[in-house]
Each structure stands twice: as C-alpha cells, then as structure tokens.
Amino acid sequence: MLADRRRLLIGLGLVVMLGVAAWRYLASGGMAPATTPARGGTARRPAQVAAAEPLPPAEEVRLAFLQLERDEPSAATRNPFKFDRRTGAAAPPSEPVASFTPVAPAEPAAPRGPPAPPPIPLKFIGVVEKGEGMKWAVLSVGDGRGPFHGKEGDIIDGRYRILKIGTESIEMAYLDGRGRQTIRLTGQ
Numbered sequence: 001m002l003a004d005r006r007r008l009l010i011g012l013g014l015v016v017m018l019g020v021a022a023w024r025y026l027a028s029g030g031m032a033p034a035t036t037p038a039r040g041g042t043a044r045r046p047a048q049v050a051a052a053e054p055l056p057p058a059e060e061v062r063l064a065f066l067q068l069e070r071d072e073p074s075a076a077t078r079n080p081f082k083f084d085r086r087t088g089a090a091a092p093p094s095e096p097v098a099s100f101t102p103v104a105p106a107e108p109a110a111p112r113g114p115p116a117p118p119p120i121p122l123k124f125i126g127v128v129e130k131g132e133g134m135k136w137a138v139l140s141v142g143d144g145r146g147p148f149h150g151k152e153g154d155i156i157d158g159r160y161r162i163l164k165i166g167t168e169s170i171e172m173a174y175l176d177g178r179g180r181q182t183i184r185l186t187g188q
Contacts, residue, residue, distance in 0.1 A: 117179035
C-alpha cells in the first residue's frame with residue numbers, strides 16, 4: 001500500500017512539473033527570450049540595447065581621392081608582402097630595392113656510408129660470478145621472455161655478441177661486428 005502511494009505521489013509530482021514547464025514555454029511564445037546582460041546585471045531586450053548604446057561614428061567618405069591620377073605600379077617598387085603606409089599619393093620607397101642575384105645550387109653531399117644499425121634493445125640486469133672469477137652477464141629483452149645470460153664471446157638471442165663484461169656496464173655488438181654499444185646496468 002505504501003509503495004502504491006509513493007508511486008502515485010511521484011507520478012503526480014512529475015505531471016505538475018511538466019504542466020508548469022509547458023505553461024512557461026507557451027507563455028513565452030514558444031521560444032526563450034533573447035536577452036543580453038546589461039551593466040547593472042539585469043537583462044534587456046535587443047531593442048533596448050540598440051537604443052541605449054549608440055554606434056561609433058562612421059568615417060568620412062572621400063570620393064575626391066578616387067579621381068586622382070596615380071602612377072602605375074612598377075615591379076621594382078611594388079612588394080605585395082610588405083605593408084608600407086605612404087604619406088602622399090606618390091611617396092618614394094622607404095628603402096632601396098635590392099637586385100636579385102641567383103645563387104648556384106650547392107654540391108650534393110657525398111653519401112656517408114650505410115646508416116647506423118638500430119640500438120640493441122637489451123637491458124643489462126646484473127653480473128653473476130661463478131668459480132675462478134668467471135663472469136656471466138644477465139640480460140633482459142622486456143617483452144615477456146625469460147632473461148638471457150652469457151659470458152664474454154657468447155651469442156645472445158642469435159643476433160648479438162657479448163664483447164666485454166664490466167661491473168656496471170657491458171659492451172655488445174651485432175654478430176657482424178657493427179653497432180658496438182655499451183649498455184649500462186639498470187638493476188631491474
């Protein structure tokens with residue numbers, strides 16, 4: 001019983017709100033009034049705004065200047081990319097006109113050789129020392145595969161060779177010897 005009464009009251013409230021909204025919409029002519037805020041904070045209609053704020057005065061139209069004879073523009077003094085306000089009808093150019101001297105194209109640079117190989121994407125995680133001072137480097141690719149390990153001279157991932165293992169860095173190169181790179185210890 002209480003749930004039915006609650007639904008009835010909510011429905012009645014919605015009907016009343018829709019009725020008030022429809023009455024306000026129809027009373028305003030079907031559209032919201034176009035108002036602009038005034039200086040005092042009250043809204044005025046457009047007709048009141050036009051009457052209250054006068055337009056700035058228009059500039060004087062000088063038709064006599066259209067009848068004056070002018071020199072034809074020449075290629076030496078005309079620059080459509082520079083704005084220059086002249087004081088008279090035929091004022092001289094403000095700066096001398098530079099002559100155009102074609103520049104010979106530069107010699108193409110000689111090729112510098114093949115481009116450098118991309119950097120080695122491995123991360124140096126650490127060093128493991130096995131008996132008799134043998135150092136093994138631990139490397140990670142970072143794409144979900146397990147870590148790689150190897151000693152000096154070993155091939156890693158079928159593409160890289162370990163050249164030298166230090167305490168804080170490792171030197172590696174591609175198998176063909178190009179792209180020698182030092183990878184610092186990241187500790188990750």
